[in-house]
Amino acid sequence: MRAGTDVSTARAGTGPNTPWIPVCRLADLAPERGAAALVAGEQVALVRTVDDDVHAVDQRDPFSGAHVMSRGIVGSRGAALTLTSPMHKQVFDLRTGECLEAMGREPQALRVWPVRVTCGVVEVRRP
Amino acid sequence: MVAHRLVEALRDRDTGGRWRVTVLAEEPRAPYDRVALTSYFSGRDPESLALGDRALWEHPLVELVRGAPVVAVDRAARTVTGRDGRTWEYDALVLATGSAPFVPPIDGIDRPGVFVYRTVDDVAALRGWVEQLKDQGRQVRGAVIGGGLLGLEAAGALQALDVRTTVLQMGTHLMSAQVDLGGGALLRRLIQARGVAVRVNAVTAQVRPGRAGRGERVGRLDLADGGRLDVDVVVVAAGIAPRDELARAAGLETGPRGGVVVDSSCRTADPRVWAVGEVACLDGACIGLVAPGYAMAEVVADRLLGGSAVFPGADTATKLKLSGVDVASFGDAAPAAPGALEVVYSDPVRGAYAKLVLSDDARTLLGGVLVGDASAYATLRPLVGTQLAGDPAAYVLPGLPEGARPGGDLPDDAAVCSCNNVTAGRVRAAVTQEGCTDVAAVKACTRAGTTCGSCLPLVKKLVGTELAKVGVAVSSALCEHFAMSRRQLFDVVRVSGLRTFSEIVARHGTGRGCDICKPVVASVLATLHHEHVLDGENAALQDTNDHVMANLQKDGSYSVVPRMPGGEVTPEGLIAVGEVARDFGLYTKITGGQRIDLFGARLEQLPDIWRRLVDAGFESGHAYGKAVRTVKSCVGSTWCRFGVQDAVGLAVELELRYRGLRSPHKLKLGVSGCARECAEARAKDVGVIATEKGWNVYVGGNGGFTPRHARLLAEDLDTATLIRTIDRFLMYYVRTADRLQRTAPWIDEVDGGLDGVRAVVLDDRLGIAAELDAAMAEHVSAYRDEWRATLEDPDKLRRFASFVNAPTTPDPSLAYVLERGQRRPARPDERAGARPELALVAGARLEVRS
Numbered sequence: 001m002r003a004g005t006d007v008s009t010a011r012a013g014t015g016p017n018t019p020w021i022p023v024c025r026l027a028d029l030a031p032e033r034g035a036a037a038l039v040a041g042e043q044v045a046l047v048r049t050v051d052d053d054v055h056a057v058d059q060r061d062p063f064s065g066a067h068v069m070s071r072g073i074v075g076s077r078g079a080a081l082t083l084t085s086p087m088h089k090q091v092f093d094l095r096t097g098e099c100l101e102a103m104g105r106e107p108q109a110l111r112v113w114p115v116r117v118t119c120g121v122v123e124v125r126r127p
Numbered sequence: 128m129v130a131h132r133l134v135e136a137l138r139d140r141d142t143g144g145r146w147r148v149t150v151l152a153e154e155p156r157a158p159y160d161r162v163a164l165t166s167y168f169s170g171r172d173p174e175s176l177a178l179g180d181r182a183l184w185e186h187p188l189v190e191l192v193r194g195a196p197v198v199a200v201d202r203a204a205r206t207v208t209g210r211d212g213r214t215w216e217y218d219a220l221v222l223a224t225g226s227a228p229f230v231p232p233i234d235g236i237d238r239p240g241v242f243v244y245r246t247v248d249d250v251a252a253l254r255g256w257v258e259q260l261k262d263q264g265r266q267v268r269g270a271v272i273g274g275g276l277l278g279l280e281a282a283g284a285l286q287a288l289d290v291r292t293t294v295l296q297m298g299t300h301l302m303s304a305q306v307d308l309g310g311g312a313l314l315r316r317l318i319q320a321r322g323v324a325v326r327v328n329a330v331t332a333q334v335r336p337g338r339a340g341r342g343e344r345v346g347r348l349d350l351a352d353g354g355r356l357d358v359d360v361v362v363v364a365a366g367i368a369p370r371d372e373l374a375r376a377a378g379l380e381t382g383p384r385g386g387v388v389v390d391s392s393c394r395t396a397d398p399r400v401w402a403v404g405e406v407a408c409l410d411g412a413c414i415g416l417v418a419p420g421y422a423m424a425e426v427v428a429d430r431l432l433g434g435s436a437v438f439p440g441a442d443t444a445t446k447l448k449l450s451g452v453d454v455a456s457f458g459d460a461a462p463a464a465p466g467a468l469e470v471v472y473s474d475p476v477r478g479a480y481a482k483l484v485l486s487d488d489a490r491t492l493l494g495g496v497l498v499g500d501a502s503a504y505a506t507l508r509p510l511v512g513t514q515l516a517g518d519p520a521a522y523v524l525p526g527l528p529e530g531a532r533p534g535g536d537l538p539d540d541a542a543v544c545s546c547n548n549v550t551a552g553r554v555r556a557a558v559t560q561e562g563c564t565d566v567a568a569v570k571a572c573t574r575a576g577t578t579c580g581s582c583l584p585l586v587k588k589l590v591g592t593e594l595a596k597v598g599v600a601v602s603s604a605l606c607e608h609f610a611m612s613r614r615q616l617f618d619v620v621r622v623s624g625l626r627t628f629s630e631i632v633a634r635h636g637t638g639r640g641c642d643i644c645k646p647v648v649a650s651v652l653a654t655l656h657h658e659h660v661l662d663g664e665n666a667a668l669q670d671t672n673d674h675v676m677a678n679l680q681k682d683g684s685y686s687v688v689p690r691m692p693g694g695e696v697t698p699e700g701l702i703a704v705g706e707v708a709r710d711f712g713l714y715t716k717i718t719g720g721q722r723i724d725l726f727g728a729r730l731e732q733l734p735d736i737w738r739r740l741v742d743a744g745f746e747s748g749h750a751y752g753k754a755v756r757t758v759k760s761c762v763g764s765t766w767c768r769f770g771v772q773d774a775v776g777l778a779v780e781l782e783l784r785y786r787g788l789r790s791p792h793k794l795k796l797g798v799s800g801c802a803r804e805c806a807e808a809r810a811k812d813v814g815v816i817a818t819e820k821g822w823n824v825y826v827g828g829n830g831g832f833t834p835r836h837a838r839l840l841a842e843d844l845d846t847a848t849l850i851r852t853i854d855r856f857l858m859y860y861v862r863t864a865d866r867l868q869r870t871a872p873w874i875d876e877v878d879g880g881l882d883g884v885r886a887v888v889l890d891d892r893l894g895i896a897a898e899l900d901a902a903m904a905e906h907v908s909a910y911r912d913e914w915r916a917t918l919e920d921p922d923k924l925r926r927f928a929s930f931v932n933a934p935t936t937p938d939p940s941l942a943y944v945l946e947r948g949q950r951r952p953a954r955p956d957e958r959a960g961a962r963p964e965l966a967l968v969a970g971a972r973l974e975v976r977s
Contacts, residue, residue, distance in 0.1 A: 023931070076641065087679065
């Protein structure tokens with residue numbers, strides 16, 4: 001399959017100044033759709049928007065416990081950029097992780113990972 | 128609960144601040160919702176059982192003293208004394224002490240492991256006991272003594288804790304206070320089908336310890352008939368006894384079977400002392416239901432403020448929500464009135480029993496019992512005491528659409544919500560006079576539907592009708608991005624010729640779209656242009672099922688269903704499917720649509736699995752799509768000695784014709800080779816039944832949440848006419864139905880209903896038949912197998928990487944255990960290793976060539 005940077009064994013520290021970890025090329029991500037990445041043993045959902053911003057949140061859906069967030073539909077609610085869980089359709093704000101529609105459950109947030117694109121390479125940092 | 132309602136009502140109405148209220152609560156917590164106690168087992172914490180607005184307890188004229196059981200009432204001094212010696216003075220005293228569980232005097236009933244089921248603490252103790260036994264890795268066995276409402280709830284709760292449960296009912300049938308013998312027998316079968324054993328005429332004689340060395344804890348029950356039952360836990364739910372000990376000691380009169388005697392204003396012989404709820408004995412009886420208790424609380428609140436309200440009599444309607452089994456009774460279900468008539472409908476196959484009790488002229492509804500299907504409850508309960516319009520049987524026969532049932536126009540004084548005593552008139556007034564514009568507002572305003580919720584469908588209907596009358600348009604907007612319905616959107620896309628979501632939302636909508644409008648647009652584009660679901664921009668619009676062409680399961684893995692047209696499969700095909708399942712370690716199950724579902728496939732395995740299936744001659748079954756799924760068939764005249772037409776042949780032809788057709792909801796078809804209807808075609812969106820002369824075609828059969836039987840569209844068609852008729856019906860539906868609207872409600876909404884559909888499809892009343900025919904012909908000729916096309920396109924295959932930076936690494940969170948020889952997802956307790964006897968099967972264990 002295509003080339004990727006296997007970082008699944010890279011060590012990552014904790015705290016606010018943890019190192020940036022390269023994950024993939026921006027070109028590896030399809031616009032308006034998520035992709036899962038394995039970062040230092042943790043699963044992250046990366047979302048590239050149509051204007052080439054990249055967002056990163058936990059891959060684990062806090063409501064179902066399944067690691068599926070990257071397979072949800074990207075969209076908007078008012079001004080918020082959203083990602084909807086494919087499991088039971090809870091809606092999250094991609095920028096803040098806040099749960100905007102809990103489908104009758106107690107709202108639970110998604111953890112947001114810092115992310116940047118450097119020279120066409122997507123890098124994330126442990127939150 | 129009743130005390131809480133009394134304080135609420137008093138504070139609502141006592142605007143002048145005449146009364147200061149002190150609530151002395153025995154339990155260490157604020158009043159909570161006992162009706163929902165069982166939900167505590169499904170993981171809700173006790174806090175979520177709290178009743179009403181907490182601010183009530185902050186009110187300056189309300190004091191709640193928790194954990195303060197009262198031990199004495201001195202009526203002369205007008206004081207009450209708490210267990211800690213504190214005293215409170217009163218001008219008025221309301222006894223709302225409720226009931227205690229009645230524990231029959233059985234030898235050994237006080238052993239450890241025997242519980243009652245009344246308070247949060249009871250439930251917590253029961254759960255703790257069971258979990259401690261489960262931690263020892265054993266299958267826990269339990270018994271519930273008592274087969275009434277509470278006993279069945281307790282049985283459901285035990286079952287939710289994975290306890291193998293037996294209900295012991297002393298009487299002849301379950302829920303004997305509400306349900307008659309016939310209903311009780313069906314109820315027993317339904318409960319047993321859910322895995323709870325039931326013994327009737329079972330009198331417990333002795334509660335004995337288990338094997339030596341297990342101490343005094345309960346180990347078995349000996350029954351009076353000589354039978355015995357090994358158990359680790361027992362719940363006693365044999366009834367309740369009113370907590371009238373305070374009143375008794377204070378010299379107040381009590382009823383023949385306990386309870387504080389009150390008059391219709393809920394006042395005792397002492398004008399300063401009142402009693403409400405389960406402890407109140409009115410006309411010689413206490414009532415163990417919450418709705419009459421609430422009514423009593425309202426009466427006392429009114430009286431304390433100088434009013435003259437009287438208790439209107441008890442509405443003892445009950446609806447049991449033991450997961451999956453519906454039981455309801457209302458009014459006078461065991462007919463006492465002389466000459467009362469019964470209409471009984473019993474369908475053991477469908478698992479439904481209904482009995483209506485009518486006055487001697489068969490017109491006035493006195494009461495009834497519903498078992499297995501209580502969908503008519505919300506309609507019927509408010510009609511007790513009124514004359515039924517039309518044939519009584521029409522109210523309980525299955526298959527009638529909700530709207531077609533009589534009784535849509537309830538009189539204003541009919542009770543809609545009996546928990547909170549809200550009438551139809553009150554609901555209407557909330558819309559017409561108080562400006563409520565949706566059900567949520569009406570609930571907040573009237574409290575209708577806020578306790579048990581069983582009346583909500585009726586409330587919704589009433590609100591909808593009233594809104595329509597006052598001219599408030601109920602919005603048909605798809606979502607915030609499109610201010611139009613799916614049907615309008617379909618026409619817009621068809622006429623404009625736009626082919627991408629970004630163009631469509633830019634021209635006809637706002638924003639970036641969402642999980643509602645994106646899949647709708649994808650479906651519309653698929654119908655109009657027959658493009659591959661993963662072509663270009665289409666891919667990003669799809670729900671995950673369509674995006675990876677498989678069905679998402681609870682743990683994030685997928686299931687795979689190859690098409691088997693008409694349910695026909697060769698031995699070689701069956702072997703090929705079996706080999707794929709074996710090689711990839713997939714859980715295998717036969718579906719209701721006569722094909723095979725393979726579960727537990729990981730995202731990155733899907734292309735490998737499908738390469739094998741396509742090589743073996745299979746194609747996508749579209750089980751993942753809002754699309755045509757299957758055409759189920761019986762074996763027809765090919766083999767069957769009763770068949771009159773070739774059902775399998777027609778089913779295969781239809782399935783190959785309509786495969787891949789995207790639609791507003793899933794579509795299923797069925798073909799039966801004779802009137803015996805073994806293919807259950809009338810449960811399908813399109814059902815075809817062979818006749819001597821040709822085919823009858825039925826439409827609008829739906830399973831699911833609102834099951835419906837299909838209705839006859841046309842008779843004795845030859846095969847060519849039949850196919851043309853189905854072509855038009857399906858294409859008309861696909862073009863005009865709303866999002867997620869199945870065929871039955873769609874037909875109801877077509878102008879003229881089924882006749883309207885017939886006029887379009889058979890008589891071309893709208894002049895669109897040629898267009899519909901052409902659209903279907905285009906679909907048939909443009910069909911390509913989505914999976915084969917995907918395997919041929921490296922770009923599409925890229926979407927099946929598990930991780931963008933580790934494309935073939937399995938999701939490390941997946942874990943499986945073996946059950947009955949196959950894999951299934953591990954439950955949280957199994958992941959934690961709480962059940963050592965079940966070995967975890969690693970998700971990645973079954974790797975194959977890629």
